[in-house]
Structures are given as structure tokens and as C-alpha cells.
Amino acid sequence: MKRRGDHSVPSRKIARKSSFNLVKLPNDVIQSVFQYLAASDIINLASTCHDYRNELIQYLYSNIKVRWNDLIDIREKLPPVLNRYASFIKYLRIIDYYSYGEWQIDIFQNVLTKLPNLRGLLVNSINSSNWLKYRTNSKIEKLTLYFDISANCPLPHQTQVVSTNPKIFHLAHIANFSRLTHLNLSSYHFNWDPSDLMPENHLQSLTIENCTWEYPFQLSQFNHYNTLNFCQITYSNNNPFILSERFTNFLNDPLNAKSTSLQTLFIEFKHYDDINWKKHLSLKQFQTLIDPSKFPHLQCILLHGWLFNLRSFMHYVNQNFLKLEMALLDLLVEVTDSDISPDNFQSFRQSALRSMTEHHPNVRFKLDLQLPY
Known part of the structure; x- marks a missing residue:
């Protein structure tokens, strides 16, 4: 019985909220989440407690x-x-x-064999890729060859001269990488005859940046x-190769009847500050890219x-997309229509996006238009 003047709060059980533990999620879920996190974010999370560090060490x-120099030291x-x-x-990135x-x-025999689960290698290289034909690896699935001139040489007392000759890449150079499925190349030159006997490869992903042929x-x-x-395919910094006849021939027949497997095609030009160096997308080239008989x-x-x-593009898209089963069309382009000005620019963009969406509801459009400088 509660006495008069007793204002104490009646005792009651407080339900304990179940705590959420990120690392107890399934591994595939964690990997999906962590691919959007920077390394610093994972480090900060691992620093919160001992349990998190033990679980996240595999991602760190x-x-x-x-x-x-590190590779030289760890050969033994x-x-x-x-x-x-x-x-x-x-x-592993060098x-x-x-x-x-x-x-x-x-390093493939003396170092990488000590890393049993290694799947990808990134090499900062100033040379042609022919040194790789003397190397063998049956585990690496992803290979990236790039060049960062700002990187320091490992031995400061040795001067390395950067050659002005083009760096040559040949598929025969990676013939001994039997499991390679992803290849990324930057600033290489391709120069071999189609009649050459090609080594067997089963590439699933190809990314080339500022490469010529x-x-x-x-x-x-x-x-x-x-x-x-x-x-x-990416070109940057006013690279003139996109204006060459060789690149135009590629656009007219991108993969020469070897394109039936292709699911995603991304062609990008960035950091072109002079309109005279920019590439115009002709209607014929666009028709080729969306031709279902080729892709x-x-x-x-x-x-x-x-x-x-823009107008020619909209007319063609609205007339022909009904025959094409496509999930995404992503355009970030500069329009050359003479009647589009800064005053009516946004209304044209909204009208174009609305028209394409109405005609083709199953296609996801991303349309980012800009006016030429």
C-alpha cells in the first residue's frame, strides 16, 4: 500500500535494447557495405574496440x-x-x-607466392609490358599497369630517365597469367597484326586510358x-588520338563482330579544355553503339x-528505342544545337528527359547536359 506523501516512482523492469553488431552481419553484406568506405573509415571503425579490430583486420x-625497396627486402x-x-x-599496389x-x-616467384590469397596487382611502370612475358602467375585475376610520374624512384641515387618512346603492350606478354579476367592499361600503345597468333585469354573486363594503336x-x-x-575507354588532357582516323574507325565498328558478350560500354573524354580537341558524337556512331545486331x-x-x-539524338531515340532492351543510358555531354542558350538550357534538358522517359519507361536515363565553353 502506497503511503501518503510517498512520491517515489514505482519500480518497473526496463527492457534492454538489443545491441547491433555490424561485424555479425553475413560476409557478403559486409563486403557490399565496405566497398563504399574509404580505408580511413574502416581504420576508424576498427579502432573503436578490440572485437571490431579482430573482425575487421581482414579488410584492413x-x-x-x-x-x-619493400619487395627487395622481403624476397627472403x-x-x-x-x-x-x-x-x-x-x-597489392607497387x-x-x-x-x-x-x-x-x-616478384611473382619470390614475393607473391608468399601471399596465398592475392588476386590483384597494380604496377606503376615506365616500361613496355614485355618484361611480363618472363613472369608466370596462376592466381592473379586483376592486373593494372599504369604510370604515375610523380612517384619517387626507390633508390634516390639512381636516376631513371623517362623515355619519350611509346610504351608497347601485347597480349602475348600476359600469356602466362592463366586466371586473368580484369585488365586495366594506362598510356600504352597497341601494335600487332590481327593475323598474329593470340594466346588464350578470357578477359571479362577491359579498361584502357589514353591508349593508342x-x-x-x-x-x-x-x-x-x-x-x-x-x-x-577513357581519354584525357586534350589527347588528340580521339580525332584520329584510327579511333573513328573503331567507333564505326567498335569490336568488329566480337561484341556479342558486351554488357557495359563506357567511353569517356575528360579534361578537354579546348573545344577544337573535343569529339563530336555523330548520329551514325550512336546508331552503331545501340545496334542490337552488333551488341x-x-x-x-x-x-x-x-x-x-540534342534534337537529332532525341528524334532517333524516340523512334528506335522500342526495339532495344537497355537498362541504362547515361549521357554527360555538351550540346551543339544552335537554338539552345543559357536562358532555355534547363527547359530543354527537362523536356528531353521527360520525352525519353515517357517513350521508354523501361530504360533508365541519366542526362547531364552542358553548353560548350
Whole structure:
């Protein structure tokens, strides 16, 4: 019985809220989440408590950066920190360039064999890729060859001269990488004859940046076995190759009847500050890119940095897209229509987007229009 003047709160049980533990989620869910996080975010999360650190250590060491000096040191024995977490390393990036290391140090036999789960390698290289034909690896699935001139040489007392000759890449150079499915190349030159005997490869993804080629080479040779489903081609900083006859011939027949496997095509031009160096997207070229007889399984087309005529494009799209089963058309382009001005620019964009959406509700459109400078 409650006494008069007793204002104490009656006791009651307080339900304990169940705590949420991120690392207890399924691994595939965690991986999907973490692919959007920067390495610093994962480090901060792992620093919150001992349990998180133990669970997240596999993600902290999945991608590591090294220099050639580090690779030279660990030929005989991995340092304690790498030896302890070697099984977690999936991607290794060599951040400096060193010709001697490429030719004289077989990292594939002396170093990478110590990393049992390694799947990707990124190499900062100033050389042609022919040094790779003397290397063998049956585990690497992703290979990136790029060049960052700002990176320091591993041995400061040795001067490395950057050659002005084009860096040559040949598919025969990676013939001994039997599991390679993803290839990223930057600033290479392709120069081999289509009649050359090509090594067996089953590339699924190809990304090339500022790469050039000589006639009669055709980009379709990267898809010799028709397994390629993703292709990204990027040019930047006023690279004049996009205005060459060789590149125009590629656009007129992109993969030369070797395109039935392709699902995503991304062609991008960026950092072109002079309109005279920019590439105009002709209606004929666009018709080729969306031709179902050439690309029967193409689901996504991304065209960024082009010049094009909006009215001609809209007319063709609204007339022909009913025959095309496409999931995404992503355009980031500069319009050349003479009657579009800053005053009516936004209304034209909204009208174009609304018209395409109404005519083709099953296609997702992303339309980012700009006026030429």
C-alpha cells in the first residue's frame, strides 16, 4: 500500500535494447557495405574496440601499398606484420616505378607466392609490358599497369630517365597469367597484326586510358574468345588520338563482330579544355553503339564528355528505342544545337528527359547536359 506523501516512482523492469553488431552481419553484406568506405573509415571503425579490430583486420589488410625497396627486402622473408596478415592480402599496389626491379626481380616467384590469397596487382611502370612475358602467375585475376610520374624512384641515387618512346603492350606478354579476367592499361600503345597468333585469354573486363594503336590493330582482339562483358575507354588532357582516323574507325565498328558478350560500354573524354580537341558524337556512331545486331546483350551505355546535337539524338531515340532492351543510358555531354542558350538550357534538358522517359519507361536515363565553353 502506497503511503501518503510517498512520491517515489514505482519500480518497473526496463527492457534492454538489443545491441547491433555490424561485424555479425553475413560476409557478403559486409563486403557490399565496405566497398563504399574509404580505408580511413574502416581504420576508424576498427579502432573503436578490440572485437571490431579482430573482425575487421581482414579488410584492413586486403589492400596494401608497397615500394620496390619493400619487395627487395622481403624476397627472403616477409616482415612480421605482413607475415602475420599475409592470408588477408588480396590486392597489392607497387606505388613507385623501377625498371631494374621489373626486369631483375621476379616478384611473382619470390614475393607473391608468399601471399596465398592475392588476386590483384597494380604496377606503376615506365616500361613496355614485355618484361611480363618472363613472369608466370596462376592466381592473379586483376592486373593494372599504369604510370604515375610523380612517384619517387626507390633508390634516390639512381636516376631513371623517362623515355619519350611509346610504351608497347601485347597480349602475348600476359600469356602466362592463366586466371586473368580484369585488365586495366594506362598510356600504352597497341601494335600487332590481327593475323598474329593470340594466346588464350578470357578477359571479362577491359579498361584502357589514353591508349593508342596502329592499323591494322583492332580493339576486338582483347575479346578474342567473346568473354568480355565490360569495356571502359577513357581519354584525357586534350589527347588528340580521339580525332584520329584510327579511333573513328573503331567507333564505326567498335569490336568488329566480337561484341556479342558486351554488357557495359563506357567511353569517356575528360579534361578537354579546348573545344577544337573535343569529339563530336555523330548520329551514325550512336546508331552503331545501340545496334542490337552488333551488341545483342548490351545493357548499359555511358558516354561522357562528347559533343552532340540534342534534337537529332532525341528524334532517333524516340523512334528506335522500342526495339532495344537497355537498362541504362547515361549521357554527360555538351550540346551543339544552335537554338539552345543559357536562358532555355534547363527547359530543354527537362523536356528531353521527360520525352525519353515517357517513350521508354523501361530504360533508365541519366542526362547531364552542358553548353560548350
